[in-house]
Amino acid sequence: MSDLHAPLLAWYDEHARDLPWRRPEASPWSVMVSEFMLQQTPVVRVLPVHERWLATWPTPADLAAEPAGEAVRAWGRLGYPRRALRLHAAAGAIVERHDGEVPASYDDLLALPGVGDYTAAAIAAFAFGQRQVVLDTNVRRVLGRAVGGVEFPAASVTRAERDRAEAVLPDEPLAATWSVAVMELGALVCTATSPRCDACPVADLCTWRAAGHPAYDGPPRKVQAWAGTDRQCRGRLLGAVRDTDGPVHVSRLEAAWPEAAQRERCLAALVADGLLVRAGESAYALP
Secondary structure (H helix, E strand, O other): OOOOHHHHHHHHHHHOOOOHHHOOOOOHHHHHHHHHHOOOOOHHHHHHHHHHHHHHOOOHHHHHOOOHHHHHHHHOOOOOOHHHHHHHHHHHHHHHHHOOOOOOOHHHHHOOOOOOHHHHHHHHHHHHOOOOOOOOHHHHHHHHHHHHOOOOOOOOOOHHHHHHHHHHOOOOOOHHHHHHHHHHHHHHOOOOOOOOHHHOOOHHHOHHHHOOOOOOOOOOOOOOOOOOOHHHHHHHHHHHHHOOOOOEEHHHHHHHOOOHHHHHHHHHHHHHOOOOEEOOOOEEEOO
16 A cells, blocks of 8 residues: 555545546446546536536437537537547447447457547546556646656656556555546646645655655646637637538638638548538538
């Protein structure tokens, strides 16, 4: 047992947020939907969309029976809408391969469309209580500071980082709770920009704090731009179609994004990604 376990698990018992995908009655599908939605998206934005999604499609079969475009429409403004297409494809695969039930096996989960290592491990841990190394941004930052003594982890997961997480991961049945507790500490206390060491249950055990909070000295960390980017353009164009029933004439899209060359480039990319389809010569629609 790591010395970190008892204080952090006790802190989580007292401070854990009441989130629908963490409740005892949450289905594996609810957990899976939350993991897709929470990628690069804050909890506060995910909560209402997750609630509507589960009310509309309470099982993978319910979603798989709908056109992919309806998943894109319901995704709303969460961003990175290809996640909606991947979740729809995963639902179809679950129906075809697993009789409509989210599989418990890490390998089966990893084989689903749109599911990578993190998502497969998270679903196996949080939906089925398995002992899995779950390394999201918050977990990596907390363990990097508390155990590794660095302010921020490397740009991508390293072998040493995975070994470190494995070494402090308790056995079942505590493993899944430990993983979500570390995640919660990173979200609420050990944040990227303003860590609250005075409120941290493992501050006295933190290697980074003991070393005097040495500043990050790795490669420059990426800061995503937004205004004027293709991402913003794509979002505007997709929003114009998503918020309308039926095909949208190109004149509406010209109003949504006046710069012609960028608009045409982004429309072509949206079609290539399967997020839009051509509807005749002068209109676009959801798939």
